[in-house]
Amino acid sequence: MTPPAEGARILVVDDTVTSRYVRVSWLRRGGHDVSEAVTGGEALAKLGEHEFDLVLLDVDLPDMSGYDVAERIKSDPRTAAVPVVHVSAAFRETEDRITGLNRGADAYLTEPIEPRELLATVEAALRYYRARALAERLADRLAKLTSATLRINSTTTFHALAEAAAEGAASVAGTPATVLLSPPGGPLLVGSTGAAVRSEPASLLDGMPAHTSTVLDPPWEPGVPASVVVARGNPRSAPIRVAVPPGAVATEEDRNLVLQLAQTTALAAEGLRAYAEEHTLALTLQNSLLPRRLPTLPALPMTARYEPASAHAEIGGDFYEVTELGDRLLIAIGDVTGHSLAAALVMGEVRHALRAYAVHETDPVEILRRIDAMIEKFHGVRGLTTMCLMVVDPAEETVLVANGGHIPPLIADASGTRYLDVRGPLLGIGLARPPATEFALPVGSMVLLTTDGLVEHSGADLDEGMERLRTAVAHDDDMDVLCDRLLAEFGQDKKDDIALFAFRRDRLVPRVTPSGS
CATH class of the missing domain: 3.30.450.40 (GAF domain)
Structure with missing residues (x-):
C-alpha cells in the first residue's frame, strides 16, 4: 500500500462523541481524509473493506480494548503495514504505554493533547511508513527487473x-x-x-x-x-x-x-x-564445403541430405563426398569431432585430402591411412574424425568398404535390412587398420550412410538408435521420400548435424572396355 502524496486516509476510532469530533476536526483541518468508527469491531470491519493510511485508536472501547484492536490489525497481512496511534483519555501508567507499543501501536498519546502534537505525531508516523512503503515498492520492482533481466538474457x-x-x-x-x-x-x-x-x-x-x-x-x-x-x-x-x-x-x-x-x-x-550472423556464416561455409551436385548415373541413382543442428547449437563437422574414379565411384561419409567453426574447417581439409588421395590411390584403406596421418600431424585430438569409405563397382556388382570408427553402412535388399560388418579405429590416432571388406551389391540393393546425429538420442544407447533406423528402412523405399521421412522422424531438434547419403544398384551396366585392350 502506498499512501497518497498529500494528506492521508485516516480512521478515527473512539466511542466518545466529543473526543471523536474534536480529533476528526483537527485532522481534517490538517488536510486528511477522515472516517470514523465507534467500536473495535466496527473499526476492523472498515479496515477489511477500505484502505487506510493510519488508525487513530482510543485505548478504551466498549467491545474490546484498543490493545486487542491494534494487535489484530498488525496480525492481518492486509493491514499489518498500517500505522496505529493509541490515544488515552485518562492518565496511564508507564506499563500501560509499554503494553500498547508492544502489542502493535506505533505511537501513544495521552490527554490532554494539543492539536499540533496530534498532527505532528500523525505526520511522523505517516512519514516513516511512506518512506518504508516507497522503499518496499522500489525493492519489489527491482526484484521484478532482476527476474525479467534473467529471463530476457536466457x-x-x-x-x-x-x-x-x-x-x-x-x-x-x-x-x-x-x-x-x-x-x-x-x-x-x-x-x-x-x-x-x-x-x-x-x-x-x-x-x-x-x-x-x-x-x-x-x-x-x-x-x-x-x-x-x-x-x-x-x-x-x-x-x-x-x-x-x-x-x-x-x-x-x-x-x-x-x-x-x-x-x-x-x-x-x-x-x-x-x-545469428555467426551461425549463418558457418552454415554457408559448411554448405560450400559439401558437394554442389551428385553424379548422375543410371545404374546408381543417389540422393543426399545435410541437416544442420538446431539453431541453438554450434556448427558441426559432418560431411559426405562422392568422387568418380573412372567406371567406379568413391563414396564417403564422415564426422569431425566437435561443434564449432574449427570443426567445419577441419572437415573441409579432410574432404579435400580425401579427393586428392583418391586421384592416385584406389585402396580405401590406404586412403584412410593417409588421412589418419594428416590429421594426427596437423590437428591432433582436435581433429579426430570418423569416416566410412566405399568404392562401388556397378559393373561387378561389388562394393569395397573401409571403416574408420564410423557407423557402418546399412544395406537393404530383398532378404532384409542389415548393417555391414566393417570396423576400424577412428582417424587421427595412428592405429593399425584392418583390410577393406568386399560385399556383393546385387541389383535392387539400397545402401544408406549416415552420421551419428541421426541415430543418437538423449538417454538412449547408440545401438538402440541404430536398431530403430534399421527397422525404418526397406529396400524398395523411394530414396528421396525415405531421407525426408528419416529426418522428420529421427532428426528433429538435434544438437548434432546430420549427413545422410543413399544410393541404389538400379540395373546392370556392362563395363566399358577401352579400345585396343
Whole structure:
C-alpha cells in the first residue's frame, strides 16, 4: 500500500462523541481524509473493506480494548503495514504505554493533547511508513527487473525475446506493455501483454530519434496513446521499442526502470544478432564445403541430405563426398569431432585430402591411412574424425568398404535390412587398420550412410538408435521420400548435424572396355 502524496486516509476510532469530533476536526483541518468508527469491531470491519493510511485508536472501547484492536490489525497481512496511534483519555501508567507499543501501536498519546502534537505525531508516523512503503515498492520492482533481466538474457530466439521483454516490462511497470524489435533480415516482431497499448506497429516506428536511449511521452506521435521507451544496443542496429501507458512512467524512478529493461532487451538482441550472423556464416561455409551436385548415373541413382543442428547449437563437422574414379565411384561419409567453426574447417581439409588421395590411390584403406596421418600431424585430438569409405563397382556388382570408427553402412535388399560388418579405429590416432571388406551389391540393393546425429538420442544407447533406423528402412523405399521421412522422424531438434547419403544398384551396366585392350 502506498499512501497518497498529500494528506492521508485516516480512521478515527473512539466511542466518545466529543473526543471523536474534536480529533476528526483537527485532522481534517490538517488536510486528511477522515472516517470514523465507534467500536473495535466496527473499526476492523472498515479496515477489511477500505484502505487506510493510519488508525487513530482510543485505548478504551466498549467491545474490546484498543490493545486487542491494534494487535489484530498488525496480525492481518492486509493491514499489518498500517500505522496505529493509541490515544488515552485518562492518565496511564508507564506499563500501560509499554503494553500498547508492544502489542502493535506505533505511537501513544495521552490527554490532554494539543492539536499540533496530534498532527505532528500523525505526520511522523505517516512519514516513516511512506518512506518504508516507497522503499518496499522500489525493492519489489527491482526484484521484478532482476527476474525479467534473467529471463530476457536466457532467450534464444527473437520471438521469445519479444515475449519475455513484454512480460518483464508489464511486471516492472505494473501495466500492459508492448515490445517491438526487428531481427536481421526478418519481419518486425511484436510481444504484448495487453491490447491497451497495442497500436499499429508501423505507428511505433515513425519518428524514432537517433539517441542511444530515450523516453518519448505522448503526444510524440498523433494517434499513439502510449509512452515509448527507445533503446539501442548498437548505433547501427534497429531500436528496441517498449510501449506502456503514459502513467506507467510518471516518475523518474519509473522511467529509469523501464529504460533499464529496454536497454537489457537491446543488448540481448545484439547477442542474438551476432549469434545469428555467426551461425549463418558457418552454415554457408559448411554448405560450400559439401558437394554442389551428385553424379548422375543410371545404374546408381543417389540422393543426399545435410541437416544442420538446431539453431541453438554450434556448427558441426559432418560431411559426405562422392568422387568418380573412372567406371567406379568413391563414396564417403564422415564426422569431425566437435561443434564449432574449427570443426567445419577441419572437415573441409579432410574432404579435400580425401579427393586428392583418391586421384592416385584406389585402396580405401590406404586412403584412410593417409588421412589418419594428416590429421594426427596437423590437428591432433582436435581433429579426430570418423569416416566410412566405399568404392562401388556397378559393373561387378561389388562394393569395397573401409571403416574408420564410423557407423557402418546399412544395406537393404530383398532378404532384409542389415548393417555391414566393417570396423576400424577412428582417424587421427595412428592405429593399425584392418583390410577393406568386399560385399556383393546385387541389383535392387539400397545402401544408406549416415552420421551419428541421426541415430543418437538423449538417454538412449547408440545401438538402440541404430536398431530403430534399421527397422525404418526397406529396400524398395523411394530414396528421396525415405531421407525426408528419416529426418522428420529421427532428426528433429538435434544438437548434432546430420549427413545422410543413399544410393541404389538400379540395373546392370556392362563395363566399358577401352579400345585396343
